Amino acid sequence: MPRYALGLGLILLTALLAAASLHLGIRYTPTGEVWRALSQGGDDQAALIVTTLRLPRTLIALVVGGALGLCGLLLQTATRNPLAEPGLLGINAGAGFAVVVLVVLTNVQSLTVIALAACLGALLCAALVFGLALSAGGMSSPAHLLLAGVTIAALFASGIQIVIVADERTMEELLFWLSGGFADRDLRLLALAAPASLVIALASWRLAPMLDALMTDDATAQSLGVPVLRTRFLVLVLAALLAGVSVAVAGPVVFIGLAAPHLARLSGRQSHGVLIPLSVLIGGVLALAADIAARFVIYPSEAPVGVLLAVIGVPTLIYLLQRKRLGAAA
């Protein structure tokens, strides 16, 4: 395959899916109307649906999907564990717990406040996990970071569960938020999230050679001149920021962070200079495809996007894994 064919193909696929996402929904909007709505605005029903509903969710799916894909790749590389994913840092559970507590105590309804609480909860939780990991062997034992993360995640998850069992009203109100998704989210948050994600993506792209070295073992990476502990810490902080931003915008979205990096690696490329853009693109494609499918599986109501991510992502992953057996062993 020519060097850039895969990347170009993915970009093309992203553009196609984004266009489809603007056209499809409970009611199909013809291309002419979509174009008119995008270029001139207008306040008839079709234009409003495109500009206030479909455009935001398309953009959010792209940004959050890409951010989660990259976040998963960074985590899997920094911890050298193929099972690492954004949820394992306790970030989703921390955000969820913050939101549940906020809603139970203050009864707020505003999505912006909820999103801010989620972001705060996520970052506090990540800080707690880092603090624990640093005291339990520091950055030299990534397994301990993951274990601290898993433990804190489980702790907050059971906190959420207890509150929900005790107070069913909260569950009704928060089920929407806790299941994660791209529809009906606050677009203003994206104005912050998109530039932040872009900066983090560029920063990690600059770190790509060091990430390649980190994939070996610590001693080898050290002898290649990579400051192992500092790089690992930096990469983990970048990943935590990406996960925090995503959970604030779209709630806890599962599976992308785990699957996108593996799908990217199945291209046969090992270098992070290639894997980073591939993971971002694949994350975006998965998110868009799942978001479009979510509008139709239990038409006319919307299915949770997490379900569709699994339904779309798993067969793709299994197909590629099975095909790959003819090539080099993974």
Added chain:
Amino acid sequence: MTALSGTSGLPVTLGRGGKVALLALTVIVLAVASVGFGSSSMSPGRVLLAIIGEGARSDTVIVWSLRMPRLLMAALSGSALALAGFVLQRATRNALAAPSVLGIVDGAAFGVMIFLFIFSNESNALTVSILWQPLAAASGALVFALAIILLAVRTGAPPLRIILYGVALGALAKAGVTLFMIDGPVHRASQAAIWLAGSVHQARWSDVSTLACVLALIVPLTMLLTRRMDQLELDEQSAAATGLPVRATQLMLFALATCLTAAAVSFSGAIGFVGLVAPHAARLAIGGRALPQAVAAALIGAAMVVAADLVVRVAFAPLEVPAGAVTAVVGAPYFLFILLRAGRVHA
């Protein structure tokens, strides 16, 4: 890891055997407390009298027909899940492997949903006895595990493939469960929610004896394989060089873990956290060969679930909070403590 022995906070330094004995003692104390506490509490003396049949009649009834099955179910399923996690982590050589991560528990959950879906009528009642639900859960777990193995064997079954197929099929099963929950009637959803959280409050003697029989078969097999687990600690080439059939052992271990998980979750539901963390707690607290670690993991798992069940009965009564919801609350502080202590030793 050996650096850990001799650093225990106790005034007397305990050897490995001593630490295992201490864990066993903890489980016994928790068990007595678990039988004693409840809507009508009794002193440890009354508990012991009732157990040997010398206590008051009401005490004997409460202990033998209500609290004992519940306690035994908690202890047995906790140790089975912990052992399953231990075996999986050794087989895949991955610290994050656990029954709930590799799709086995999700498969069981899917089995339960299918069961509730097929055998419910319009008025939301089950058309067959709920006693069949464990069988559905076990079949779900076994079918998914079989699918994972079949997919992985086609590519030579390296651990990474088992992990990826496990996670992928698990995600698919989870998606199915969510769809059933959304689309199905309320009764089904709430019935499934109890199972998904994991609870031992409906334990019956028949369930306990079935689980005990299954475990009596699988646990000795697992313990026999601990020598091979020691060999698997090496990298794959070295393990093969010591005469170990690496892939076959890994598949065998995966199958054992599946049986352990299926047995535990079919009766008590998807109790989380134990299978992932108890093996690490055993590794950090005991260290050394696989056999004492496996025993310690089983004891820690039992202690976690028994303690969790005790907490939900005492702290949340009369609310029926499932024990699985608080295993993390009970287990996390202990685990973080030994994780931090291990960090201090290595520093």
